[in-house]
Amino acid sequence: AQTVTQSQPEMSVQEAETVTLSCTYDTSESDYYLFWYKQPPSRQMILVIRQEAYKQQNATENRFSVNFQKAAKSFSLKISDSQLGDAAMYFCAYRIITGTASKLTFGTGTRLQVTL
């Protein structure tokens, strides 16, 4: 069974600084997707970034980038120039590529605080 581990229950960053959230996963599959979702206090789940396991290049979306290490099964999220609006729970998630309707397996989340 696939598992996703986020070892940092809480993180804090000052506005305009950079923070990295960690995620490791366990799978026997060779092809899969990895995601980071953000859940602000409004509780809406918002997709931040996606990475395909077959792509070596790390995904980037504006101030958000990932460090994907396939051999180490590691998928960290870097937030640059942190803003107050980045404060939220961040969830790492995994999905296999094959098969329709495949589920997301989530980590336990990291609560990110952004301070002035």
Added chain:
Amino acid sequence: DTAVSQTPKYLVTQMGNDKSIKCEQNLGHDTMYWYKQDSKKFLKIMFSYNNKELIINETVPNRFSPKSPDKAHLNLHINSLELGDSAVYFCASSQDRPPEQYFGPGTRLTVT
């Protein structure tokens, strides 16, 4: 336009009652899901449907019964509600490619 909508957003009810949560997506996706987020914020899949066909049923008590009248709707009916059913329930939808799942706003269910 709201992509994935759920009603109601909040639901407070007593133990033993039966309740339903409705979900609709206007993204044209073939697959819909129900996830449960517990009090510790852990998210876990409950069900998934593809074109009205049940694909995943993840060891959920049979008091929970999903129904998909068409591929744009997936409802969740819960019988004989228990205190432990209190949680936030999220509906989501996706295609196979691209694989992103888009979530509804969630329904906070409180059982007293």
